[in-house]
Amino acid sequence: MLKKRASGGDITKTLSAPEYLVCSAQASAVTAVITNPLWLVRVRMFTSQANSPNAYRGLWDGLSTIFHKEGTLGLFRGTTLALVGVSNGAIQFVVYEKMKAWGFDRKRRQHEQAGKVYDREADKLSNLAYTVMSISSKLAALSVTYPYQVVRSRIQNNAQAVLFPTIPATIKRTWAQEGPRGFFRGLGTNLVRVLPGTCVTFVVYENLAWLLRTSAATRAEAGR
Template sequence: MSGTTERLKDEGSRLQVTAAGATAGLISRFVIAPLDVVKIRLQLQTHSKTSPSEHKPIYRGTLQTLRHIVEHEGITGLWKGNVPAELLYICYSAVQFTTYRSATLLIHQTVGENRLPHVTESFIAGAASGAAATAATYPLDLLRTRFAAQGNDKIYTSLQRAVLQIGRDEGFRGFFRGLGPGLAQIVPFMGMFFAVYETLRPTLGQLDLPIVGVGGGAALAGMTASVVAKTGSFPLDLVRKRIQVQGPTRGRYVHKNIPEYQSTVGTVRTILKHEGIRGLYRGLTVSLLKAAPASAVTMWTYEKALRFYMALGEKKVGDM
């Protein structure tokens, strides 16, 4: 198969898909790191719906949060947690795209090719890839959140010290705080993302859309898919972040008043009781601002990287 209508999951060898996914994750993460830090800070910020003056919010909106971080923590504050985040995105993207391809091939072997509706097949493969990547890389996600949540009063001075400290004070389970809502969020998110992306890509990929940027139609498909999926699954992402910063260091982050949460359901109930429905969507705006370019960069870089690695592989075969 060839051309822009080729399906993403049917292209390339396993190694080429893994390398392309890792490359896409590395570049995408660095580009959107500042917005990711802003999103995490807003998600962890509580604000009582009954007493607005109680625990006056530090951050008010995306731009104000960006300015506040730069003013009080310097420009490097916008890249806090970037080391574990880069490792997370590289590993996550590699596992995600590899599992997506493998899950699709497994569906073809067990059910038959073209036996399931295209959207259904993409949803199943996307959900499986998201669950596998989340579980495999979750400790890095937790470390990313904790580094992004700490201010000038550093709790963790390095990645190595953080791993040792969490392991000592919280045990092995400490690295997986919030995994439940993480899986509950990522399965529908990745399912919806790939279903929408695979549906739009064949059509949009053929369009010349310079306004979108270097990614053209493929970038627009990725942006649209990300916005739809992120909005639908955002509350569980917020719950995951709140649970990730539980433990002995809970009161030492930028937000000193993070409540104590015990479970996914209990966290949702507490947020609804004290912050209202809006409390479940804190940081959604910046999350969408982050998700759209991140997905566009990820999918466009993945497509280009995969073709580069495939061409490189063909060149090596031709030279033999």
């Protein structure tokens, strides 16, 4: 919907890098705000013992407990950092689109050099290419933005509220005790979690987008 609005209703129009950046940032911001309470409960359930008197019995118990003890604002603890994380998706999409544009340009040149016709059937990269580009763009985004996830998780962990009461204090303590590597704790596990889904999402999207483009062009030609 955001892409359609940015393109003036023409879904086949290629957006510029700034337009992709704005669209992805808007979508990521909305998602971050809506899902923050769920992330908060998840972090606290992971960092507390099951037999602890303050442990949450489930998602609803966690949400209701936070609401009654900390109010509505408590449910959105860490939202500021979540919004900082919007840049993750924005960076990923910009890098991905740039890589994809380079891939298509290279494929067109190869067709021209071989004397082949570059038609809409050929206007598609391989699934391997889409996979490599999705992984590379995700790695680029995480290398820049991952530290915010560490800080956010420590801020939301009520068991460590004394050690990490604020964002500046959390950053300072993490740097002093663990150095730069402390801001990338859990990165390997996070990659195992997100990369498969990222690859599948982009490959399926690109194949569906190509199918819709070719189908629309075929119908347009048939209607002439």
